[in-house]
Amino acid sequence: MFSPVPMPPHENRVAFPTECTPPGHTHALHPTVTETPVITTSGLTKIYRSHRSRGREVTALDGVDLHVREGEVYGVIGQSGAGKSSLIRCVNLLERPTAGTVTVAGQDLTALAGRGPRASRELRQARSRIGMVFQHFNLLSSRTVQDNVELPLEILGRSGRQRSAKALELLDLVGLADKARAYPAQLSGGQKQRVGIARALAGDPKVLLSDEATSALDPETTRSILQLLRDLNRQLGLTVLLITHEMDVVKSVCDSAALMANGRIVESGTVSELLATPGSELASALFPVGGEATGDDRTVVDVTFHGEAATQPVISQLSRTYNIDISILGAAIDTVGGLQVGRMRIELPGRYEDNVVPIGFLREQGLQIDVVGQEPASVLVKEGAK
Amino acid sequence: MTWSEMQPLLAQACWDTLYMVGWSTLIAVVGGLPLGVLLVLTDRGGLLQNVLASKVIGQIVNVARSLPFIILMVALMGFTRTITGTTIGREAAIVPLAVGAIPFFARLVETAVREVDGGLVEAVQSMGGNTWTIVRKVLVPESLPSLIAGTTTTIVALIGYSAMAGTVGAGGLGDIAVRYGYQRFETELMWITVAVLAVAISLIQFAGDHAARALHRRAGTSGPAPRLRLLKASTATSKTV
Ligand SMILES: Nc1ncnc2c1ncn2[C@@H]1O[C@H](COP(=O)(O)OP(=O)(O)O)[C@@H](O)[C@H]1O
Numbered sequence: 030m031f032s033p034v035p036m037p038p039h040e041n042r043v044a045f046p047t048e049c050t051p052p053g054h055t056h057a058l059h060p061t062v063t064e065t066p067v068i069t070t071s072g073l074t075k076i077y078r079s080h081r082s083r084g085r086e087v088t089a090l091d092g093v094d095l096h097v098r099e100g101e102v103y104g105v106i107g108q109s110g111a112g113k114s115s116l117i118r119c120v121n122l123l124e125r126p127t128a129g130t131v132t133v134a135g136q137d138l139t140a141l142a143g144r145g146p147r148a149s150r151e152l153r154q155a156r157s158r159i160g161m162v163f164q165h166f167n168l169l170s171s172r173t174v175q176d177n178v179e180l181p182l183e184i185l186g187r188s189g190r191q192r193s194a195k196a197l198e199l200l201d202l203v204g205l206a207d208k209a210r211a212y213p214a215q216l217s218g219g220q221k222q223r224v225g226i227a228r229a230l231a232g233d234p235k236v237l238l239s240d241e242a243t244s245a246l247d248p249e250t251t252r253s254i255l256q257l258l259r260d261l262n263r264q265l266g267l268t269v270l271l272i273t274h275e276m277d278v279v280k281s282v283c284d285s286a287a288l289m290a291n292g293r294i295v296e297s298g299t300v301s302e303l304l305a306t307p308g309s310e311l312a313s314a315l316f317p318v319g320g321e322a323t324g325d326d327r328t329v330v331d332v333t334f335h336g337e338a339a340t341q342p343v344i345s346q347l348s349r350t351y352n353i354d355i356s357i358l359g360a361a362i363d364t365v366g367g368l369q370v371g372r373m374r375i376e377l378p379g380r381y382e383d384n385v386v387p388i389g390f391l392r393e394q395g396l397q398i399d400v401v402g403q404e405p406a407s408v409l410v411k412e413g414a415k
Numbered sequence: 416m417t418w419s420e421m422q423p424l425l426a427q428a429c430w431d432t433l434y435m436v437g438w439s440t441l442i443a444v445v446g447g448l449p450l451g452v453l454l455v456l457t458d459r460g461g462l463l464q465n466v467l468a469s470k471v472i473g474q475i476v477n478v479a480r481s482l483p484f485i486i487l488m489v490a491l492m493g494f495t496r497t498i499t500g501t502t503i504g505r506e507a508a509i510v511p512l513a514v515g516a517i518p519f520f521a522r523l524v525e526t527a528v529r530e531v532d533g534g535l536v537e538a539v540q541s542m543g544g545n546t547w548t549i550v551r552k553v554l555v556p557e558s559l560p561s562l563i564a565g566t567t568t569t570i571v572a573l574i575g576y577s578a579m580a581g582t583v584g585a586g587g588l589g590d591i592a593v594r595y596g597y598q599r600f601e602t603e604l605m606w607i608t609v610a611v612l613a614v615a616i617s618l619i620q621f622a623g624d625h626a627a628r629a630l631h632r633r634a635g636t637s638g639p640a641p642r643l644r645l646l647k648a649s650t651a652t653s654k655t656v
C-alpha cells in the first residue's frame with residue numbers, strides 16, 4: 030500500500046532514504062493527493078531593482094524549483110526576508126519573475142505575462158482561477174461581506190442572481206451565512222479571514238495561495254482557520270500553497286513543506302520524507318526533543334521512529350550488547366501531518382569516535398539516527414510576524 | 416434701503432451664487448476626479464506608471480492651483496469668450512471658477528486615493544481585475560469618505576472665488592456685498608449677505624461632514640474621520656482618536 034513517492038528529480042528536494050523507513054511507517058498523504066503537478070516553478074529568480082531598494086539589487090528568489098502536487102497542502106516556511114512572499118506572489122505573477130517559469134494547472138503563466146508591466150487578458154483569466162488569501166485580509170471596507178465575496182464574480186461577469194447564490198453558498202461553507210449583510214469592520218479577525226477565504230473560492234479555483242493567512246490571528250483562531258483550510262482541501266480537493274513563519278502551521282496542516290533561506294529552497298519534501306531525513310532542519314524544528322549533554326565526553330543521539338516501532342527493546346539491547354549505560358534525556362510522541370512520530374534523545378558515554386559501533390548498531394535496526402552536534406546544527410525556524 | 420427693496424436683490428444674488436458654484440463644482444468633480452486618479456496611477460510604482468506624464472500633469476496642476484483666482488479670471492478671458500460667447504455674467508464666471516477648481520479638487524482626490532490600502536489593489540489584481548476595475552471597485556469607493564470631504568472643501572472654496580467673480584458682473588452674494596456694502600455704504604445689506612454666506616457655508620460643511628463621517632464609520636477604518644482642513648483646522652487637529 031505504501032510506496033515512496035516518486036519525485037521529479039531536482040537538486041533541492043531531499044532524496045527519500047528508503048533504507049531509513051522504519052517498519053510500520055504508513056502513508057501519511059490523504060487520498061485527494063495525486064501525482065499531478067499543479068504548481069511548478071523552475072529556476073524562479075526575482076531580483077528587485079526598485080526605488081524601494083534604493084537602486085540596490087535585492088535577490089529575493091535565487092533559482093527556486095517548487096513542485097506542488099494536486100490536492101496537497103504545501104507549506105513554505107522561512108525567516109523574514111527569506112523570499113517567501115516573493116515566491117507566492119510570483120506564482121500568480123503579481124510579481125514579475127526576473128527569470129524562470131511558473132506553471133499552474135498545466136499553464137505556463139510566465140508565457141502569458143506579455144511584455145509590458147500590465148497583465149495581459151490571458152494572465153488575468155488565469156489569475157481568476159487561482160484563489161489568494163492575505164495576512165491582512167484585504168477586504169473592501171465599503172462593501173458588505175456578501176458584496177466582497179461577489180467581487181471576483183463581478184470581475185468574471187456573472188449575473189447578479191448567480192453572484193448572490195454563489196456568495197451565499199460560500200458564506201455558508203465558511204460558517205458565516207448570518208453575516209452576509211455585515212460590513213467587514215463589524216467582524217473579528219477570524220471572521221474576516223473566513224470572508225477572505227470565501228472570496229478566494231468564488232471563482233472555483235483549483236489552487237489557493239495563502240500568504241501568512243493566520244499571522245494576524247490569535248492561536249485559537251489560527252487553529253480554526255487552519256482547520257477550515259484543511260477541510261476545504263479534503264472536501265474540494267483544493268491544492269493549497271501556504272506561506273508561514275510558524276512551525277505549528279506546517280505541523281498541523283501540511284502534507285509537504287519547504288524551508289526557504291536567502292531566496293533558495295534548502296529542504297523540501299513530504300512531511301514523512303523530511304522526518305526520515307537525517308539532519309533535516311525542518312524535521313528537527315517540526316519535532317524538537319529537548320535535553321542537554323550532561324558532560325563534555327558524551328555523545329547525544331536523537332532516535333526517530335515512526336508509527337508503532339518500539340525503541341525500548343533496541344535501547345536495552347544496545348546497552349546489553351556493548352555494556353554501556355544509556356541515559357534518556359528526553360522523549361516525545363507527536364502527530365505531524367497526520368503521522369505518528371516518536372523521538373528520543375539518548376546519551377552515550379564517550380565521544381562520537383568511541384561510539385561509532387553502537388551508533389552503527391542503532392542504524393542497522395532501521396531507526397533514524399541523528400548525532401547531535403555532528404550533523405549541521407539544527408536551527409529552529411523562528412521569526413516575528415512582519 | 417428697506418427689506419422689501421433688499422429681498423429681490425438678495426434672492427437673485429443667492430440664486431446667482433448657487434448657479435455659479437453648482438455648475439463649477441460639478442465640472443470640477445467631473446474633471447478633477449479622473450485627473451486626481453490619473454496622478455496616482457501614473458506615479459512611480461503606480462498601475463499605469465509613466466513618470467513623464469505624471470510630472471507634466473503634476474506641474475500643470477500645481478501652477479493652475481497656485482495662480483491667484485483674479486489673475487486666472489483675467490488670463491482666461493479669451494478662452495471664456497470662445498466657450499460662452501461673453502466674458503461677463505454668471506455663465507462666463509463658471510469657466511474660470513471651474514478651471515481653477517479642477518486642479519484644486521484633483522489634488523484632494525490624489526491625496527484621498529493614495530490613502531487606499533495597496534493590499535486591496537493587490538487583492539483585486541489576484542482575482543484577475545484590470546486597472547479600470549481597480550479604479551471603479553477599489554480606489555473610488557474606498558476613498559469615498561475623503562472624496563466627499565474634498566468636495567465640501569471645494570464647494571466652500573468656490574463660494575469664496577465666486578464672490579470675486581461677482582466683481583466682473585457675474586452677480587451673486589459677493590457682488591452685492593461689494594456694490595452695496597462697500598460702494599454705497601449699505602452696511603445693513605452687507606451684514607445680511609455675510610450672515611447668509613456664513614449660514615450657507617456652515618450648512619454645507621455640516622452636510623459634508625455628516626456624510627463623510629457616516630461612510631467612514633461604516634467602513635470602520637481606524638483614525639478620525641476625514642475633516643475639512645480649510646476652515647476647521649483647529650477642530651480637526653484637536654479631535655484625534
Ligand atoms: N517590492 C520590493 N522592492 C524591493 N525589495 C523587495 C520588495 N519586496 C521584497 N523585497 C526584498 O526581498 C527580500 C525577500 O522579501 P519577501 O519575499 O517579502 O520575504 P519574506 O516574505 O520571506 O519575509 C527582502 O530582502 C525584501 O526586503
Ligand SMILES: [Mg+2]
Nearest residue numbers: 113114115415
Ligand atoms: Mg512575507
